[in-house]
Amino acid sequence: MVFADLFFLYFFLPVCLVCYFATKKLKYRNFILVLFSLIFYAWGEPWWIILLLLSSMVNWLLGMAIEPRREKRSGKFLLATALIYNIGMLGLFKYSGFIAENINAFAGTHLREDGFGLLIVEKLNSVTGLNLKSAALPIGISFYTFQILSYIIDVYWGKVKSQRSFGKFLMYVSLFPQLVAGPIVRYADIEAEIEDRKTKLVDLSEGFSRLILGVSKKVIIANNLSSIVTTMFGDSSNGYAGLKSASTVGTWYGIVVIALWYYFDFSGYSDIAIGIGRMFGFHFNENFNYPYVSKNITEFWQRWHISLGSFFRDYLLYVPIFGKRRKYGGLFLVWFCTGLWHGASWNFILWGLYYGLFIVLELKIGRKRMRKMPSVLAHIYVTIVVAVGYGIFYFEDLPSLGRFFKNLVGMGGNAFADAVTGTSVLNNLFLLLAALIFSTPIVKKIRSLGDKSVGACITMNTLGIVLNVAMLLVSSLMLLSNTNNPFLYLRF
Secondary structure, eight states: OOOHHIIIIIHHHHHHHHHHHHHSSHHHHHHHHHHHHHHHHHHGGGGGGGHHHHHHHHHHHHHHHHHGGSSHHHHHHHHHHHHHHHHHIIIIIIIIIHHHHHHHHHOOOOOOOOHHHHHHHHHHHHHHHHOOOOOOOOHHHHHHHHHHHHHHHHHHSSHHHHHHHHHHHHHHHHTTTTTTTTOOOOHHHHHHHHHOOOOOOOHHHHHHOOOOOOOHHIIIIIIHHHHHHHHHOOOOGGGGGGGGTHHHHHHHHHHHHHHHHHHHHHHHHHHHHHEEETTTTTTOOOOOOOOGGGSSSSHHHHHHHHHHHHHHHHTTTOBBTTBBBOOOHHHHHHHHHHHHHHHHHHHHHHHHHHHHHHHHHHHHHHHHHHSOOOHHHHHHHHHHHHHHHHHHHHHHHHHHHOOOOOHHHTTSHHHOHHHHHHHHHTTTTTHHHHHHTTTTTTHHHHGGGGGHHHHHHOOOOHHHHHHHHHHHHHHHHHHHHHOOOOOGGGGG
């Protein structure tokens, strides 16, 4: 089940809200949230719910065992057990195929390359006689594993108390607004709201507005931008066929569109998650803060997928390497893991190290010198680095990635410019302009004008209601004709 879907918007979510608010006591509301979250997760991948429940139970028990032993050697042993279990499960299901593929390539062996997940399904079929079908990767495993890890580590550090109720802990892990594609919500941020929360009218109003904004970003903008990219480059299913004939200008145009597409897709999901969470009384932290207005790459990553960046910063950056905390070694470890987290493929690792290189270069240059760079040059610098970065992210096989780099510098054997690119720009001009405008805080600044007087506030609120209705209507109509186009982060 995905958020940008008519069934979810007009049936699942309304039924969940009615059941939730029909009850008064918090323990019953928590039960409703757990029930609907498990239904949401099981809708497309019913068998992987067992893994979710198992991880929740194991880590709930470990958390309670770690808390009274934090200062003892047994506490470290239990922490290590939790880390090995959680990282091990993520590695088995997400990276086993990638590891086998590389062992086969280097050692000439014939290990299975389709991953541990499909092996489990095959074994279940052989034992039970059923004909189960499932994806190799349990959906959302990267997100809920990181949420669990943050909880376990914070319990060990004494930042939070262990949750004594399994039901409340399961709700934290399985909460459907952020379960399958983030943002990564830390237990410390919603600990108080798990125990006591209320939903006011302003929460419902702002929650619905945020939900509509996210759906509109996905359906109206991101889906159409993805169509441009597919037309220009093709995709992995056809070996990026369009890349072979793409001109230099066309390649640059394509990667700028990719950067806009990824922003509206990723931030759209976060908007929906934050909005739905708000309806149930949870206040999730912001996950995107207009990253394309950044003046350097360090700032960009403070604004892009904030929950992931802060996770690696707080839990991995200062991990001792060979017995010592190493500034640059820690940074490259963070960016290696950031790339690998996004996917089991070499292009993602290269993508992470690519950004790590620019972060280190900016540290060497110094913040004061970076700030002295003229604003226009700073924005051009960020645009080029980010656009090229998402080209690395998009082309998942190394031969296509090599051709992409050749096209960027005019060494791909194709024309410098072509009519196809010009036609694409003209045909999608309004979409591209809208994407550029809405990727900046211009609208936010316009809305802030409503705070200056009562009349302006009423006008802006009325205009906001009209726009929300219009965006929901347009999005719904587009969803009627759209084929399934899930959020990009669902694959992580």
